[in-house]
Amino acid sequence: MKTTPFTQKHINLGAKMHEFAGYNMPIEYSGINDEHVNVRTGVGVFDVSHMGEFWVKGPKALDFLQHVTSNDVSKLTPGKAQYSCLPNGKGGIIDDLLVYYYEPEKYLLVVNAANIQKDWNWCVKNNSFGAELxxxxxxxxxxxxxxxxxxxxxxxxxxxxxxxxxxxxxxxxEFAGISDVIISNTGYTGAGGFELYFYNEDGGKLWDAIFEAGKEFGIKPIGLGARDTLRLEMGFCLYGNDIDDTTSPIEAGLGWITKFTDNKDFIDKKLLLEQKENGASRRLRGFILEDRGIPRHGYPIENADGEVIGEVTSGTMSPMMKQGIGMGYVSTSYSKFDSEIFIRVRNKALKARIVKLPIYKA
Structure with a gap:
């Protein structure tokens, strides 16, 4: 398994470790619920060094990005970031990603750890513009x-x-005496905070400085388990669960990052525009269980007659709400907010209600 600059620190802190996207990553330390609440109410630190980073440079950088990503990169100014996705040429999603406009003719793409090689191959394959990757x-x-x-x-x-x-x-x-650290006001928790990008060799110094500075605020290291429950309360998609090569950004409620402007001729533009105009047959929706239970990935979603109308893509017991929550694709005719649906948990049909995102409203 691959390691990050912090793998030994996680082990020394007693983290429960597990393979994730080929990396030896911490799943939890003090427990998912405890870590989750600590982030919502205080401060926590996630090692996300397994994520992938690609530089896109040169006079053709913008042309390339306008072609391979769904969002309108021309709207960015230096110092701004954008959420986007890579359409796969068949109406699905290669990956979701962040696009950072670093400086003129220089962009940084941040992609999911499990998709680094797939994304890289896709970018290289579709770089007919001569951008520097x-x-x-x-x-x-x-x-x-x-x-x-x-x-x-x-x-x-x-x-x-x-x-x-x-x-x-x-x-x-400058951050903790280290120069050229990227300090980004983005995040995957909905709790506020920053993401820091730096070279591997500076990791140990930076980690120690952050935890020393955070002592008085009850800072804790947080594992991937709580990262998942935090993002699910916000209704943020997880690649491989809620979006993948078989789901379109329109179905996934990501029409807001899919721009059909005249200055942008991107992969799948025609197909996705037709889907937007004609309507998708299913929609990704958040829901809250009204009956006691925990929804899980793959559980069937049913109507009142017991007919299957969809499937749960992500589910958990919300640490903040103390209720079962989740996301899933449902037939468009059942996708209206406040609609009653049922989640098949083992042999029981548990009542749930479709809600607007975020699921957890602080």
Missing amino acids: ENTSDKIAQLAIQGPKAIEVLQKLTPVNLSEIPYYSFTTG
């Missing part, structure tokens, strides 16, 4: 410091005014 996934590490107290912890370690970095914006500056 560089896969730096093995050189760049990443920590996500999330929670309402994250800004107080991190501000102690940088001269950069973090309160001046809006959501989905970033800057590059």
Whole structure:
């Protein structure tokens, strides 16, 4: 298995370790519920160094990105980030990703760990524009410091005014005595916070500085288990569960990152525009169980007559709500908000209700 600059720290801290996307990653430390609540109410640190990073450079960088991604990259200005996806040429999704506009003719793509090679091959295959592509996934590490107290912890370690970095914006500056750290106001928890990008060799120093600065705020390391429950409460998609090569961005409720502007001729544009105009046969929806139980990936979704109308893609017991919550694709005729649906859990049909995202509303 691959390791990150922090793997030994996780082991020394007693984390429950498991393979994820080929990496030896921490699943939990003090327990998923405890870690989850600590992020929602305080501050926690995630090792997300397994994520992939590609540089896209040169005079043809924008042309290339406008072709391979669904969102309108031309709307970005330096220091801004954008959520997007890579359409697969068949109406599905190669991956979802972040696009950072680093400086003129230079962009950073951040992709999911399990898809690094697939994404890289796709980008190379579709680079008929002559953009300069560089896969730096093995050189760049990443920590996500999330929670309402994250800004107080991190501000102690940088001269950069973090309160001046809006959501989905970033800057590059000194952090914990390390130069050229990318400080990004993005995140996958809905609890606020920042993501830091830096070279592997600076990881140990940075980790130690953050945990020292966070002592007074009850900072804790957080595993991938709580990362999953946090993102699910927000209704954020997880690639491989809620979106994949068989799901379209229109079905997944990602029409807002799929731009059909005249200046953008992207892969699957015609197919996805037809789907948007004619309507998809299914929609990804969030739901809350009204009966006691825990929905899981793959459980059938039924109507009141017991007919299967969809399938759960992600499910858990919400640590904040103490209710079963989830997401799943349902037939469009059953997709209206506040509709009653049933989740087949073992041999019981448990009543649930479709809700607007986010599922957890603080």
